[in-house]
Amino acid sequence: MVTRRALLKNLASLPLVGGLFSTGLLAGSPVQNPGVRRDYFKELGVRTFINAAGTYTFMTGSLMRPEVIEAYNYATNEYVLLDELQDKVGQRIAELLHCEAATITSGAASAITLGTAGVLAGMDQEKVEQIPDLTGMKSEVIFQKSHRIGYAHAIRNCGVKIVEVVTQKELEKAINEKTAMMWFFNGNNYVGEIQDEIFVEIAMKHGIPTFNDCAADVPPVENLWKYTGMGFDMVAFSGGKGLRGPQSAGLLLGKKKYIDAARLHAPPRGNTVGRGMKVNKEEVLGMLVTVESYLACDHKADWALWEKQIQIIHDAVADIQGVVPEIHVPKVANHVPSLNISLNPEKTEWTPDQVRQKLKEGHPSIETVGGAESIGITTWMMQPGQERIVASRLREILLS
Numbered sequence: 244m245v246t247r248r249a250l251l252k253n254l255a256s257l258p259l260v261g262g263l264f265s266t267g268l269l270a271g272s273p274v275q276n277p278g279v280r281r282d283y284f285k286e287l288g289v290r291t292f293i294n295a296a297g298t299y300t301f302m303t304g305s306l307m308r309p310e311v312i313e314a315y316n317y318a319t320n321e322y323v324l325l326d327e328l329q330d331k332v333g334q335r336i337a338e339l340l341h342c343e344a345a346t347i348t349s350g351a352a353s354a355i356t357l358g359t360a361g362v363l364a365g366m367d368q369e370k371v372e373q374i375p376d377l378t379g380m381k382s383e384v385i386f387q388k389s390h391r392i393g394y395a396h397a398i399r400n401c402g403v404k405i406v407e408v409v410t411q412k413e414l415e416k417a418i419n420e421k422t423a424m425m426w427f428f429n430g431n432n433y434v435g436e437i438q439d440e441i442f443v444e445i446a447m448k449h450g451i452p453t454f455n456d457c458a459a460d461v462p463p464v465e466n467l468w469k470y471t472g473m474g475f476d477m478v479a480f481s482g483g484k485g486l487r488g489p490q491s492a493g494l495l496l497g498k499k500k501y502i503d504a505a506r507l508h509a510p511p512r513g514n515t516v517g518r519g520m521k522v523n524k525e526e527v528l529g530m531l532v533t534v535e536s537y538l539a540c541d542h543k544a545d546w547a548l549w550e551k552q553i554q555i556i557h558d559a560v561a562d563i564q565g566v567v568p569e570i571h572v573p574k575v576a577n578h579v580p581s582l583n584i585s586l587n588p589e590k591t592e593w594t595p596d597q598v599r600q601k602l603k604e605g606h607p608s609i610e611t612v613g614g615a616e617s618i619g620i621t622t623w624m625m626q627p628g629q630e631r632i633v634a635s636r637l638r639e640i641l642l643s
């Protein structure tokens with residue numbers, strides 16, 4: 244037996260050749276001291292920050308709950324068959340969320356692509372391989388003009404043509420034999436002329452499958468079954484937003500027929516539009532525990548905490564000249580207590596961009612959102628207690 248210490252001692256006396264680096268013991272990273280946790284982000288010089296913004300992909304989403312991390316880590320230690328795990332987890336999640344079927348995708352966007360591909364090809368393996376060439380298949384997806392968001396690209400991945408409508412009349416007129424699906428962006432339910440229930444009703448009347456993109460739409464928790472219950476055939480949620488699951492995961496919920504069809508486009512199957520949208524056992528198991536733990540949360544207590552936190556930040560700046568903080572709750576997506584801080588250019592020299600930059604550059608660094616008009620803040624993605632740091636830092640900057 245060669246002990247680690249003896250090995251290191253021997254290595255130290257050897258000349259430095261390439262082979263040594265491959266042992267991993269002399270790699271470019273600092274030599275590991277047993278018992279000392281590596282600070283990887285620090286080693287890399289990657290900035291970490293207090294997330295006062297919300298759930299943003301470019302800020303790496305949310306922080307997984309400890310029980311999710313535990314399940315994720317557990318999964319790293321065993322091999323399983325990916326499809327068997329997806330089957331079992333899908334069944335379990337469908338039971339928990341009162342829908343026919345469920346599957347884990349690599350995010351809400353992936354759920355949209357897989358769901359669209361599913362309605363196009365059904366259970367026909369030849370058609371599965373043919374996408375995005377839609378020769379001989381239905382080829383149109385309808386949605387409301389006001390529901391067009393960048394993520395709708397996930398539909399176009401499948402080669403379909405998007406048909407945009409505004410009124411109910413236009414919608415009914417647009418439906419034809421080429422219509423594969425009607426897609427809905429839940430966050431804009433109140434922006435479009437046709438709201439959720441009527442949308443579903445029209446689709447059902449014409450026998451067209453519907454998809455509701457609810458990516459950012461928990462809380463409230465009931466949304467996890469509200470829209471499948473309403474009759475949407477497929478509903479997508481992001482794993483790494485309000486659910487606080489793996490950021491590279493999502494939920495596709497809905498009718499078994501469509502979930503089964505969507506699965507044909509998902510890994511491990513290779514000759515598919517969805518091959519690049521891989522989730523492994525860690526995300527799949529992680530999402531089951533994410534859903535379980537989210538359902539078990541004390542949602543009232545969470546809400547009360549967010550309200551208190553946002554009030555603290557509000558109050559810290561409310562008396563400052565030219566600063567107008569306003570607490571609001573977005574009606575659908577990102578439905579949490581939020582703070583909008585406007586700055587009156589006649590009464591303060593600070594602009595929102597400058598304040599955001601100052602917050603970013605401080606220690607600890609703080610990320611917020613908003614445009615040229617205001618600074619946007621939420622507290623739901625913070626670690627409890629960080630709201631006080633944000634409050635005092637904001638006050639300090641605005642008074643300087």
Ligand SMILES: *Cc1c(COP(=O)(O)O)cnc(C)c1O
Nearest residue numbers: 350351352353394458459481493
């Ligand atoms: C975030 C978001 C998506 C993308 O979700 P991912 O889980 O990151 O793939 C799609 N649609 C809407 C409305 C979103 O907010």
